[in-house]
Structure formats: C-alpha cells, structure tokens
Amino acid sequence: MGISEVWTVQTEPQNAARAPSVDLSIPIPSWNTPEYPAEWPGSDEMPTVPRHVHILNYLLTALYHLLKQRGRPFGIEQDIGLHFVDSEGHGQRCDSDLIVMPFPNEGHGSLRRQDMPCPPDCVFEVASPSTVHRDLGIKKEWYAWMGVREYWVLDPVDSEDPARFASGILLPDGSLMGWRLERGRYAPLASVWDAAAHTWSAHSAVLDCKLLFVQALHGRELDGGIRIVDPETGKPIPHAREMHGRMAEKDAEIAGMVATLATVRYGEATGDELQRMMPLSLAPVPNLRLVQAWMAASSSEEFLDLARQYFGLSASER
Numbered sequence: 001m002g003i004s005e006v007w008t009v010q011t012e013p014q015n016a017a018r019a020p021s022v023d024l025s026i027p028i029p030s031w032n033t034p035e036y037p038a039e040w041p042g043s044d045e046m047p048t049v050p051r052h053v054h055i056l057n058y059l060l061t062a063l064y065h066l067l068k069q070r071g072r073p074f075g076i077e078q079d080i081g082l083h084f085v086d087s088e089g090h091g092q093r094c095d096s097d098l099i100v101m102p103f104p105n106e107g108h109g110s111l112r113r114q115d116m117p118c119p120p121d122c123v124f125e126v127a128s129p130s131t132v133h134r135d136l137g138i139k140k141e142w143y144a145w146m147g148v149r150e151y152w153v154l155d156p157v158d159s160e161d162p163a164r165f166a167s168g169i170l171l172p173d174g175s176l177m178g179w180r181l182e183r184g185r186y187a188p189l190a191s192v193w194d195a196a197a198h199t200w201s202a203h204s205a206v207l208d209c210k211l212l213f214v215q216a217l218h219g220r221e222l223d224g225g226i227r228i229v230d231p232e233t234g235k236p237i238p239h240a241r242e243m244h245g246r247m248a249e250k251d252a253e254i255a256g257m258v259a260t261l262a263t264v265r266y267g268e269a270t271g272d273e274l275q276r277m278m279p280l281s282l283a284p285v286p287n288l289r290l291v292q293a294w295m296a297a298s299s300s301e302e303f304l305d306l307a308r309q310y311f312g313l314s315a316s317e318r
Helices: 050-068 138-146 163-167 240-266 268-280 288-294 300-311
Strands: 075-085 091-101 122-126 150-154 176-182 185-189 191-194 199-204 209-214 226-230
Touching (some): 050 075, 050 122, 075 138, 138 185, 150 199, 176 199, 185 199, 240 300, 268 300
Antiparallel strands (some): 091 122, 199 209, 209 226
C-alpha cells in the first residue's frame, strides 16, 4: 500500500521502546477523521492482484486462529492506515498490509502509534512492482523506528515459471524475507529454500510459529501458497477452502452413518428418504446421538416426521 505525503503535527517523536507493566487487555481507539483518514483516495490505491489478496486473507484467518487459541489479548488488522511521528518530528502515515498487535483494537479505522501501549508485534507486506522499493526501504525504516518487533515481506511471484518461485521476482533474497528488531535496527531472519519440497520456510520468534511458502499450493486457484504451522500440532493451519472441504467430507461420512442407522432400524426406503432430505436443508447434518433419539419412534413415518421437523422442511417438501 502507499505512503502519505508529510504532514506537520505538534507532537514529539515516539519512543519505540516497549513499555513495561502495561495492561494489554484494554482496546486502543481507531480513527476515521480528515486528519486520520481510514482509507486512501481511490487514485492512490495500489491495484491488488488476486494472489496478493489470497495471501493476506489466509494470513488474517490463520493468525487469528493461532492467537485466539493462546488466550492472550491481540489485534490483527488488514490494509489499515498507521499514523506516527517520524525521527524528524513529522507526522507520517504508512498503510500496512497486515499488522499484528499484542492488544485489541476496538474499531476499524486508522491506527495511531501514540495510542498504542507498546509497539506492534509484527507487520506483513506483500510486495508488488509498484511498492517493493518502499517495502524494502522507507517502510522498513519506519517500522523499525516505531519499534515493530518483526517485519516480513512476501513476493507473490505472479509468474507461471516454476523456477521463479525459488529466486523470487521482486525480492533480492528469495520469496520470503524477514527481519527482527535488535537495538533499534532490523537484523535479517533466516529463510530456507527446500529444493526437494519446493518450499520456503522461516521461523517467527515473535509469533512463535513457522512460516511456509509452498510452490505446489501457490499454483492452486484462490490460494497464495502461504501457510502458518501451528506449533501445538506441528501441522499447517489449513486454508479456508481446505477447511470447508474437510468439513464437507466429514459431513458426508456422518450422513452416510446416519442413513445406515435409519436403514437398519426402519428399512432401506427410510434411509433413502433421510438422505434425500439432508441436502434440501441448511440445517447441519444431525449427529448420531440425535438420530438415535429419533429412533425411539415406533414407526418409520414418525421417525421421518421428527427428521423433517429438524430440517425445517415445508409441508410441500414433506
């Protein structure tokens, strides 16, 4: 995303050091005013490519899942304006692709560094030809000045050539680059290319997880190829489409078991009728305990009436 022109404010520069003994459970405010606009005018917006969007959408949902299960305060914002005061005392705005904070945010407008009890934990940027020089230049300097503990830049590798995934197109050191703040400056983090698996990998100490950039997944439709590995399970957090696919498979398995129970109890016609009903309703597939309760019915028709009530089928559909 773009960076604003300099504007002057009567505020002292921020001290980027992490503040001790801060209550991180209190949400910070967000802003949408002429002075702190939440969105850029359309003419200044970077045209995002689908792969760019898919990468950010996955990171948003996967990191939310990861941090939510840890039970600590956090906030994650995508494509949001971050206002701060630079080292020369000038007010600046930097639009972050994805920002992870160790405290909640109560709104969806712009953020101000001065409202934050401590620096953000991490920022992700997905590079593009029009922004990569800023991602690796002034934005990197600004995030270090604000005290952002880790900074990651990903190359969307918008190319059909498999060889380009290893070297990257936009970034000088491969498709996945990261830095960790040390004494006010960013030190590079190790990113490893596995030629056999066609995968980039790196570890985020701040987020306490492994990042993967997988060429095989990158080539899929509606999938940017990035994955977060859950340290609790050692497995990548699945993409939303993968989750939906697994849920559909599980539902189909349960539906088959439910229909089998009905067939054994009341006959094949009842099992077939139950299977016919399930796709007609938005209700979830009934669990086995519920179906066993229906099976207390003395007749097939009574059983099917209970099923129709559960599925909310109209009289005509009955």
